[in-house]
Amino acid sequence: MTADLPQTSGRTPLLNAEGLTLRFGAIPALVDVAIDISAGEVLAIVGESGSGKTTLLRVLSGMMAPDAGTVRWLGDDLHAMGEAARRRLMRTDWGFVHQNPRDGLRLNVSAGGNVGERLMAVGARHYGRIREEAIAWLQRVEVDAARIDDLPRTFSGGMQQRLQIARTLVTRPRLVFMDEPTGGLDVSVQARLLDLIRGLSRELGLAVLIVTHDIAAARLLADRMLVMRRGEVVEHGLTDRVLDDPQHPYTQLLVSSVLAA
Amino acid sequence: MYVAVKGGGRAISAAHAWLDETRRGDTSLPELTVAQVEQQMGLAVDRVMAEGSCHDRFLAALAIKQAKGDLIEAAFLLRAYRTTLVRFGASEPVETSAMRLRRRVSATYKDLPGGQVLGPTFDYTHRLLDFALAAEGEARGEGPQAPAPVGEVPRVTELLAREGLMQREATDDAEPGDLTRQPLAFPAARPVRLQNLARGDEGFLLALGYSTQRGYGSNHPFVGEIRVGHVAVEFTPPELGFAIELGEIAITECQMVNQFKGSRTEPAQFTRGYGLVFGHGERRAMGMALVDRALRAEELGEDIAAPAQDAEFVLYHSDNIEATGFVEHLKLPHYVDFQSELENLRTIRRSAVAAEAARDGMAEAARDGTAEAAE
Amino acid sequence: MTGIDDPRASGTEGYNFAYLDEATKRMIRRAILKAVAIPGHQIPFGAREMPLPYGWGTGGIQVTAAILGPADVLKVIDQGADDTTNAISIRRFFTRVAGVATTESTAEASIIQTRHRIPEKALREDQVIVYQVPQPEPLSKLEPRRAETERLHALADYGLMHVRLYEDIARLGHIAKAYDYPVMVNGRYLMSPSPIPAFDNPKMDRMPALQLFGAGREKRIYAIPPYTPVRSLDFEDHPFRPIRAPHACALCGSTESYLDEVLTDDAGGRMFVCSDTDYCGERQVAVAQEAAE
Numbered sequence: 001m002t003a004d005l006p007q008t009s010g011r012t013p014l015l016n017a018e019g020l021t022l023r024f025g026a027i028p029a030l031v032d033v034a035i036d037i038s039a040g041e042v043l044a045i046v047g048e049s050g051s052g053k054t055t056l057l058r059v060l061s062g063m064m065a066p067d068a069g070t071v072r073w074l075g076d077d078l079h080a081m082g083e084a085a086r087r088r089l090m091r092t093d094w095g096f097v098h099q100n101p102r103d104g105l106r107l108n109v110s111a112g113g114n115v116g117e118r119l120m121a122v123g124a125r126h127y128g129r130i131r132e133e134a135i136a137w138l139q140r141v142e143v144d145a146a147r148i149d150d151l152p153r154t155f156s157g158g159m160q161q162r163l164q165i166a167r168t169l170v171t172r173p174r175l176v177f178m179d180e181p182t183g184g185l186d187v188s189v190q191a192r193l194l195d196l197i198r199g200l201s202r203e204l205g206l207a208v209l210i211v212t213h214d215i216a217a218a219r220l221l222a223d224r225m226l227v228m229r230r231g232e233v234v235e236h237g238l239t240d241r242v243l244d245d246p247q248h249p250y251t252q253l254l255v256s257s258v259l260a261a
Numbered sequence: 262m263y264v265a266v267k268g269g270g271r272a273i274s275a276a277h278a279w280l281d282e283t284r285r286g287d288t289s290l291p292e293l294t295v296a297q298v299e300q301q302m303g304l305a306v307d308r309v310m311a312e313g314s315c316h317d318r319f320l321a322a323l324a325i326k327q328a329k330g331d332l333i334e335a336a337f338l339l340r341a342y343r344t345t346l347v348r349f350g351a352s353e354p355v356e357t358s359a360m361r362l363r364r365r366v367s368a369t370y371k372d373l374p375g376g377q378v379l380g381p382t383f384d385y386t387h388r389l390l391d392f393a394l395a396a397e398g399e400a401r402g403e404g405p406q407a408p409a410p411v412g413e414v415p416r417v418t419e420l421l422a423r424e425g426l427m428q429r430e431a432t433d434d435a436e437p438g439d440l441t442r443q444p445l446a447f448p449a450a451r452p453v454r455l456q457n458l459a460r461g462d463e464g465f466l467l468a469l470g471y472s473t474q475r476g477y478g479s480n481h482p483f484v485g486e487i488r489v490g491h492v493a494v495e496f497t498p499p500e501l502g503f504a505i506e507l508g509e510i511a512i513t514e515c516q517m518v519n520q521f522k523g524s525r526t527e528p529a530q531f532t533r534g535y536g537l538v539f540g541h542g543e544r545r546a547m548g549m550a551l552v553d554r555a556l557r558a559e560e561l562g563e564d565i566a567a568p569a570q571d572a573e574f575v576l577y578h579s580d581n582i583e584a585t586g587f588v589e590h591l592k593l594p595h596y597v598d599f600q601s602e603l604e605n606l607r608t609i610r611r612s613a614v615a616a617e618a619a620r621d622g623m624a625e626a627a628r629d630g631t632a633e634a635a636e
Numbered sequence: 637m638t639g640i641d642d643p644r645a646s647g648t649e650g651y652n653f654a655y656l657d658e659a660t661k662r663m664i665r666r667a668i669l670k671a672v673a674i675p676g677h678q679i680p681f682g683a684r685e686m687p688l689p690y691g692w693g694t695g696g697i698q699v700t701a702a703i704l705g706p707a708d709v710l711k712v713i714d715q716g717a718d719d720t721t722n723a724i725s726i727r728r729f730f731t732r733v734a735g736v737a738t739t740e741s742t743a744e745a746s747i748i749q750t751r752h753r754i755p756e757k758a759l760r761e762d763q764v765i766v767y768q769v770p771q772p773e774p775l776s777k778l779e780p781r782r783a784e785t786e787r788l789h790a791l792a793d794y795g796l797m798h799v800r801l802y803e804d805i806a807r808l809g810h811i812a813k814a815y816d817y818p819v820m821v822n823g824r825y826l827m828s829p830s831p832i833p834a835f836d837n838p839k840m841d842r843m844p845a846l847q848l849f850g851a852g853r854e855k856r857i858y859a860i861p862p863y864t865p866v867r868s869l870d871f872e873d874h875p876f877r878p879i880r881a882p883h884a885c886a887l888c889g890s891t892e893s894y895l896d897e898v899l900t901d902d903a904g905g906r907m908f909v910c911s912d913t914d915y916c917g918e919r920q921v922a923v924a925q926e927a928a929e
Binding site: 269272345347442445446448577582585587588593595596598600603605612 | 685694719783808810816
Binding site: 120 | 787790791793794795796798799802803805806807870871872873874
């Protein structure tokens with residue numbers, strides 16, 4: 001690690017990246033981005049759409065390779081470790097919660113099967129215990145356990161999102177990537193879901209890397225935040241500090257627009 | 262009784278003897294000769310050569326006769342023959358700008374170097390049954406023919422490319438894949454895709470090409486050029502070190518011109534879809550060219566949304582020899598699988614009935630107020 | 637027809653022993669060697685067009701043709717029986733193009749080509765069983781794309797298959813797959829056993845004979861070397877159970893063999909008989925002898 005990294009939480013990072021650069025044709029998507037996240041920490045990446053935050057999430061989670069720069073998981077270069085290792089990470093130590101639950105669920109598989117898939121992928125072979133675990137998780141995310149054999153397409157948007165979270169957390173990952181997890185939901189549903197995410201991340205000691213354009217969500221969930229604009233990190237620090245005392249004009253604009261609203 | 266369930270060898274032999282008999286039909290009529298098929302069913306012969314993947318008019322005609330006119334069966338016979346032939350090498354690429362033309366039309370230019378040559382075509386005929394043919398009359402006189410263009414006739418796409426309006430194809434000296442030796446693998450390179458399409462089922466290519474015109478994969482095609490004729494096939498024997506001409510084959514080439522919006526790094530220009538098939542097969546060549554262009558979606562940065570753009574879907578289902586075999590294999594006995602499904606279904610039904618009985622029992626027990634009755 | 641199925645028919649001059657040319661056979665044998673080296677892993681090979689249609693055993697025929705020698709004794713079965721039409725056709729094909737001896741006896745055969753069954757009689761080290769395979773990809777029903785299933789195999793990412801089995805139990809109370817029941821080979825590769833009934837799956841486990849699988853249309857070869865562990869997928873609390881009709885064979889009385897159901901009239905009359913005709917025939921002879929003594 002180099003000395004000019006932005007302020008960190010002081011613990012050994014689970015994931016850290018430096019010098020991430022990526023262009024789409026003439027458009028810079030990431031410009032020399034550095035980031036790190038430690039165990040149990042919630043880090044929010046905020047910015048308008050087109051600021052590069054979703055691209056950053058995709059690069060950090062290994063779905064997309066940067067033009068330059070490195071991403072390290074526990075010190076190992078993510079993009080050098082090969083697809084097999086990355087996929088293994090994705091079904092063990094990592095989880096990914098998509099904005100659209102349809103991207104993260106199997107719609108033709110029952111709720112129980114959706115939750116059980118990760119357990120089976122890591123070797124669970126006892127139907128009864130898989131089912132018990134699935135029921136426990138449905139209850140935990142406040143989905144009626146009686147619906148365990150129903151297909152997710154019969155669920156409301158908020159329920160689908162809670163099911164996706166249960167499916168992701170069932171194997172107790174250490175780091176969860178979330179891409180606008182409350183994106184397509186009603187405001188009242190959003191608030192409950194944010195509470196749920198906050199509760200679960202504290203309870204399980206999860207590290208969460210959450211991408212959002214919702215400053216209020218970031219304030220509620222995040223320990224630290226990172227503000228992006230046109231592919232660059234323009235501000236980075238503890239959430240309260242960034243929101244109460246924004247330094248960069250763009251952050252000031254973001255914060256004031258929320259206050260004004 | 263039991264033996265009758267399973268087919269016997271005698272039944273097979275008898276069935277095939279009957280097939281031979283029906284092929285010959287009414288013996289008071291003269292037998293069709295292979296030469297007659299070759300001469301008078303020329304387009305059928307061309308199709309069988311293309312799908313049978315073997316340029317030999319005599320063998321294709323023989324296959325059609327043997328298959329009683331079932332062209333997929335005939336292509337199958339030809340393929341099965343072709344597979345046994347020894348391969349002694351690969352020819353030089355054929356040069357279609359040096360084609361001895363019978364037909365050459367362009368829909369993009371009214372006139373062009375080399376001219377428009379209509380050739381023998383159904384285009385512009387009125388599709389009225391010609392009862393004079395039923396009368397088996399005398400041979401009709403020879404049609405008047407303009408002299409064919411001589412020398413090289415430049416391809417329309419080349420004319421556009423010289424102006425920078427047509428994307429140049431990437432040249433690649435790598436040995437192209439060969440589906441007759443290696444199985445398909447994905448992503449499939451364009452030479453492999455083209456080989457697959459060139460042998461593909463004409464109806465399948467036609468339908469997929471048609472679907473791109475109807476909005477399933479936006480293509481905006483123009484027929485830059487169709488040319489039909491003969492090209493020389495040259496081969497370089499390793500011991501000689503220079504190419505010698507082996508003979509001529511009949512082919513049809515179609516180059517479709519398609520719009521391309523361009524991108525940030527590339528100015529807008531046309532792109533091409535390419536079709537090349539054995540014999541005179543315009544419909545096949547056009548379908549192939551449309552599908553080829555659709556399959557370039559990924560390379561050209563277009564969304565893959567339509568069936569014709571989906572390489573695995575197209576390439577795995579284009580071959581009618583594979584398709585007919587697997588569809589028709591459903592006629593083979595499946596007693597064993599069916600039996601296991603039967604037992605399975607019975608078991609599931611038994612357990613469902615048992616569960617229902619148990620529920621009824623519980624309900625009754627609840628009414629009687631005796632918990633024991635539920636056990 | 638110049639009947640491939642008529643052993644007396646001429647017209648095979650010019651064809652090599654066992655139809656395929658030697659270069660092609662070598663290519664297939666190389667694929668087989670690779671397949672044996674990586675049990676259960678599908679090896680792509682340059683399958684040729686055969687004079688029999690795709691889906692009718694072209695993969696099995698090519699594998700058999702590649703390993704067949706003049707001294708071999710060939711048995712061909714379809715649905716367990718030697719006298720089904722396709723079995724007869726394939727047997728005649730090899731009689732015609734290779735002139736090898738054929739047999740209906742499982743014990744006498746050195747190579748057994750089969751569609752949909754494994755013989756009841758246990759196979760030996762000096763035998764090879766060749767399965768005809770319509771769809772070699774066990775994940776094809778769950779994921780139609782080859783490029784993706786190859787990745788799943790490479791990563792041994794088989795959670796999806798278990799999800800399918802989980803769904804069966806959740807919906808029906810037990811695993812609903814009755815044939816082509818997926819197996820794990822040597823603890824590594826998920827494999828289609830071909831559409832044999834699940835009843836036959838246990839016979840594959842640690843079988844002394846070499847098991848070869850040929851899929852012609854899909855152009856894949858795979859193999860299970862002798863004595864390789866083969867486990868049918870299941871759950872600890874829902875163990876795999878082979879299914880057979882709960883009857884005795886009406887001809888030989890066997891209560892252990894796999895049975896075909898034969899309808900005897902249109903009023904619900906039926907009988908159950910062994911699908912393995914050789915096994916059934918031998919037992920009938922034995923029963924008759926016992927009765928005579």
